[in-house]
Amino acid sequence: MTTQPPHASGANGAAIDLQHVTIAYHRRVVCDDISLSVAAGSFTVLVGANGCGKSTLLKAVAGTVPVAAGTVTVEGRPRRAWGRRELARRVGLLPQSNVAPEGILVRDLVARGRHPYRSALQRWSRADDSAVDEALAATGLTAVADEAVDRLSGGQRQRAWLAMLLAQRSEIMLLDEPTTYLDIAHQHELLELLGRLHAEGRTIVAVLHDLNQAARYASDVLVVAGGRVVAAGRPAEVLTAQVVEEAFGVRCRVGTDPVSGTPVFFTESVPGAGG
Amino acid sequence: MRLRGVVLVAGLCATAAGLIVVAVSTGTAAISWGEVVSTLLGEGDERSRLVLFELRLPRLALALVVGGALAAAGALFQSMTRNPLGSPDLVGFTTGAATGALAALLLLPTAVPAGAGAVVGGLAVAAVALALGGTGHRLVLVGIGLAALLTSVNAYLLTRADVTEAQSAAVWLVGSLNGRTAYLPMTAIAVAVLLVPAALLSRSLAVMELGDDKADSLGIAPARMRVVVVVVAIGLTAAAVAAAGPIAFVALAAPQLARRAARAARPLVLTSALLGAVLLLASDLLAQRVLAPQQLPVGAATGVLGGVYLAVVLALNARRERR
Numbered sequence: 271m272t273t274q275p276p277h278a279s280g281a282n283g284a285a286i287d288l289q290h291v292t293i294a295y296h297r298r299v300v301c302d303d304i305s306l307s308v309a310a311g312s313f314t315v316l317v318g319a320n321g322c323g324k325s326t327l328l329k330a331v332a333g334t335v336p337v338a339a340g341t342v343t344v345e346g347r348p349r350r351a352w353g354r355r356e357l358a359r360r361v362g363l364l365p366q367s368n369v370a371p372e373g374i375l376v377r378d379l380v381a382r383g384r385h386p387y388r389s390a391l392q393r394w395s396r397a398d399d400s401a402v403d404e405a406l407a408a409t410g411l412t413a414v415a416d417e418a419v420d421r422l423s424g425g426q427r428q429r430a431w432l433a434m435l436l437a438q439r440s441e442i443m444l445l446d447e448p449t450t451y452l453d454i455a456h457q458h459e460l461l462e463l464l465g466r467l468h469a470e471g472r473t474i475v476a477v478l479h480d481l482n483q484a485a486r487y488a489s490d491v492l493v494v495a496g497g498r499v500v501a502a503g504r505p506a507e508v509l510t511a512q513v514v515e516e517a518f519g520v521r522c523r524v525g526t527d528p529v530s531g532t533p534v535f536f537t538e539s540v541p542g543a544g545g
Numbered sequence: 546m547r548l549r550g551v552v553l554v555a556g557l558c559a560t561a562a563g564l565i566v567v568a569v570s571t572g573t574a575a576i577s578w579g580e581v582v583s584t585l586l587g588e589g590d591e592r593s594r595l596v597l598f599e600l601r602l603p604r605l606a607l608a609l610v611v612g613g614a615l616a617a618a619g620a621l622f623q624s625m626t627r628n629p630l631g632s633p634d635l636v637g638f639t640t641g642a643a644t645g646a647l648a649a650l651l652l653l654p655t656a657v658p659a660g661a662g663a664v665v666g667g668l669a670v671a672a673v674a675l676a677l678g679g680t681g682h683r684l685v686l687v688g689i690g691l692a693a694l695l696t697s698v699n700a701y702l703l704t705r706a707d708v709t710e711a712q713s714a715a716v717w718l719v720g721s722l723n724g725r726t727a728y729l730p731m732t733a734i735a736v737a738v739l740l741v742p743a744a745l746l747s748r749s750l751a752v753m754e755l756g757d758d759k760a761d762s763l764g765i766a767p768a769r770m771r772v773v774v775v776v777v778a779i780g781l782t783a784a785a786v787a788a789a790g791p792i793a794f795v796a797l798a799a800p801q802l803a804r805r806a807a808r809a810a811r812p813l814v815l816t817s818a819l820l821g822a823v824l825l826l827a828s829d830l831l832a833q834r835v836l837a838p839q840q841l842p843v844g845a846a847t848g849v850l851g852g853v854y855l856a857v858v859l860a861l862n863a864r865r866e867r868r
Contacts, residue, residue, distance in 0.1 A: 334761035355764035363762035371627075371754045374810030385752045386764040390745045438763070 284343070285310040285442050285473040286331050291340035293326050300326045302497045303340070308475055308490070310345075313468040315484040315505075316477045318494035319518050324477045325366060327494070328444045331475075332363035344442070358386035362440035366447050366477075368431050370419040376430050377415040380405050383437030405436035409463065425456030432463070443467070445476040449483070461487045485509050485532040493517045509533050550807040550816065557819045561609070564826050568605040569597065573838055603726035606733070608829045608843070609822040611722070611785045612795055614736040616821020617743050617814050618781040619796030620803070624750040624812035625774050628685050629858070632797040633667075633782045636688025639796070640695040641670030642779070642786040647699055647714060651706045660731070660787035667779040667786070670695070680757075680771065720792030720844025722829055728788035735784040742777050743814050750774065751811035792844045794851020795821045795828075801858070824850075 286308040293301040301323040308314045316324045329335040330342055333349060342349040344361060352360075362383075370379055383405070384398045406412045409429040414422065419430055428448060435443055445464070449457040457480075465487055468474050478484045484491055485505045493501040493508060495517040501508045511524050514535060521538040570581050574596045584593040619632040626636075633639045645666020646659040653662070674688045699718060703711045716723070749770055753760045757767040785792070799821035803813045806820075825843065828850060832841040 329758065332758075332762045334758050354766065358762060358764035361762070363758065365756065365758040365762075368759065369756065371751075371810040373808065378810060382752050382755065382763070385748075388748070390748060444762075 283310055284308060285312075285345060286475070287341075287343040288327070288330070289341045289343070291330065291342060292338045293323070293330055293335060294338045295326060295335060299338075300497065301330070304494075304498050305340075306492055306499045306502065308473065308492075310473055311468075311471055312489045313464065313474045313487060314476075314490040314492060315488035316475065316492045316494055317479070317481060317484050317509075317517070323497050324494055325446050328363060328446050328475065328477065331442075332361055332444055333357055334363065355386040358438065358440070360440055361442045361444065362435040362438045363444045364431055364435055364446060364448060366450065370427075370430075372420065374419050375416055376411055376419055376422070376433075377402060377406070379419055379430055380411075380415075380433045380437050383434040386438065401437045401439055405433040408436055408467075409433040423456075425452055425459060428452060428456070428460060429463070432460070436467075441471075442473045442475070445474065447477050447479065449478065449480070457483070481509060481514065482527065482532075482534045485534070486527060486530045506533060509535075511535075547807070547809070550809065550813070553803070553807050554816055554819065557816075557823055561819070561823050561826065564823065564830060565605060568826065568830055569601050571834060572596070572601060600726075603729050604722055604829070605826060607722055607726055607729050607788060608826040610729070610733050610736050611789045611792065612799075612825025613740070613818035613822040614732075614781040614785040615792060615795040616799035616803075616824070617740060617818040618778040618785070619821070620800035620812045620814045620817040621743060621746065621750070621774050621778040621781075622796070623800050624747075624754060625771060625778075626681055626684055627754055628682060629801050630797070631685045631688075632800070633778065634791065634793055634796045635692065636674065636685055637670045637690075637692035637695060638667045638674075638688070638779060638782055639786060639791040639793075640692045640699070642667035642783045643718060643791040644695045644698050644702070645669070645783075646787055647702045647718070650714060651702055651710060658787070660735075660783060663783035663787040664780065667783045668776075671775045671779055675771070675775065716842055717790040719842040720790040720847065721842035722789050723840055723842065725789055732784050732788040736781060739777055739780045739784070740815070740818060742773070743781065743818075746770075746774055746777065747812050747814045754811070790842075790844060792825065793848045794854065795825055795847055798851055798854045799824055802854075 284307045288304060288306050291301060291304050292299065304327070316327065318324055326335060330337055331344065333352070333354070344352060344357065349357070380402050381398070384401060387398065406415050409432055411426065411429055411433055414426065419427060422430060428451070432448070449460055452460060461483060464474055464476065468489070488505050490503065491505045491508045492499055493513055500516055501513045511522055515521050522535045523538055525534045525536060527534045570576070570578060576593050576596060580589055580593050581597065583589050584597050589597070622633050622636070623629055623631050625631070642663040643666070645662035645664070648666070649659045649662025670691055674684050674691060677687045703714055706714060749765050752763050752765055753767055753770060760767045782796070800812065800817040803817040803820045807813060807816060825847065828846040829843040832843045832846040
């Protein structure tokens with residue numbers, strides 16, 4: 271990749287900052303009075319039980335769900351003060367499930383990431399071309415650029431969506447369960463790729479379900495339960511048996527990953543599961 | 546534009562030119578080639594001038610304009626609903642426009658133009674369908690229900706009218722270009738004006754096909770964009786319906802044929818309009834000439850073509866799913 275612009279961030283070095291945010295979705299309160307902060311240049315992983323509002327939080331930052339109360343600040347500026355396209359150039363979102371239009375080619379899908387840079391009449395530019403080429407190269411999809419997305423393997427398909435996010439050139443990348451439909455080989459491949467992007471200086475915020483992967487790849491972890499953040503910090507400090515029991519209602523023991531030296535979790539018992 | 550797209554557009558232009566030659570030089574009044582050329586150059590006799598400038602040319606122009614408008618509206622709606630069946634004629638907007646136009650023709654004072662009724666009818670159906678169905682599949686299903694409902698309303702309106710009015714309204718309801726050329730100037734202007742925003746919307750629609758969250762995070766406001774798309778597409782549909790009645794299947798088939806032929810994974814609004822124009826002109830020629838001197842309403846011809854098209858599409862999809 272070419273040189274990255276320096277991080278723009280708020281006074282406290284946060285790329286994203288939420289203060290007392292309440293989000294109601296279809297008249298149901300999903301997040302109630304939540305406050306959190308994501309450091310610029312971090313690889314922050316959100317973990318928490320299903321339905322606790324992790325996806326909604328990402329959408330609130332990307333601007334796709336309205337915030338009922340509180341403030342969302344992106345790079346030190348209130349979200350409301352950002353123009354739509356302007357925000358899209360800084361913050362990209364990969365939703366949980368994505369459906370590509372029938373027959374679309376990989377290159378064309380990736381090219382749609384350039385939308386925030388183009389007005390209705392503007393022609394495709396050389397800058398657009400190089401952004402797409404770089405995104406394809408970074409995700410290892412150059413060889414299949416002219417194939418239909420429906421023909422790709424699950425892992426390649428997810429990388430194509432990620433490439434679209436890279437073509438968007440957003441410094442902050444929000445990823446909602448990017449590994450969910452992938453086998454373990456492709457999960458690690460994708461996480462390694464995210465690790466590289468993080469090392470290059472991007473801010474990555476991802477929802478992951480696998481605590482062991484979160485412990486291994488994240489620089490920071492946010493544990494969400496019941497619509498609020500119950501723990502935040504370095505994975506080794508935050509991810510403890512106690513926190514996991516609080517967030518998931520699962521008792522477990524903690525070991526050490528022989529490969530990375532990070533914590534690994536072994537479930538012991540689930541209350542109410544008869545064990 | 547990719548090579549395939551360019552070849553498609555060139556082929557369509559050539560086909561249109563060929564059809565125009567046929568439309569101008571054939572028909573019940575026998576006019577020779579030489580006479581056609583000399584009349585077009587301003588030298589023909591009274592009779593040839595009448596046939597060409599009052600009958601054949603306006604009619605073929607109306608066919609092109611109406612076909613283009615229907616197809617462009619179809620491309621917009623299908624892309625917005627992310628559904629090849631989400632075209633205005635299947636989801637009730639065309640029927641609603643027809644109901645509005647019929648009401649204006651049969652119930653309201655003659656000062657109210659059918660076009661105004663068509664716009665109001667189409668928008669009313671769109672508003673109900675969007676409110677009840679949201680977007681995507683549900684909108685299509687709600688729209689199909691509304692279309693069925695409005696078809697009976699249209700039938701009821703016909704029974705209320707006196708016989709001669711009902712007779713002409715019934716022909717109009719099938720969709721016909723017979724004796725409708727008085728509408729040509731108004732329709733042509735409306736369609737030309739509306740095709741500009743329609744073409745400009747295609748880029749945003751391509752992004753919206755990725756889903757609302759994705760579109761939103763790429764700098765598009767999906768809800769607002771849908772309102773704009775609906776207004777433009779209803780405008781195009783209403784202009785076509787007010788002129789020629791609810792002609793079936795052009796809006797359904799043309800955008801899909803264009804997309805498949807160009808192998809494009811995005812809405813091709815202008816290419817669809819060109820294909821729709823060619824499709825309707827060909828259908829009208831077929832309807833006029835095949836059973837001549839009987840004049841079949843063009844809506845009957847597109848209905849037959851469209852039925853065959855729909856059966857083929859469904860059969861191909863079924864085969865692909867079985868594999």
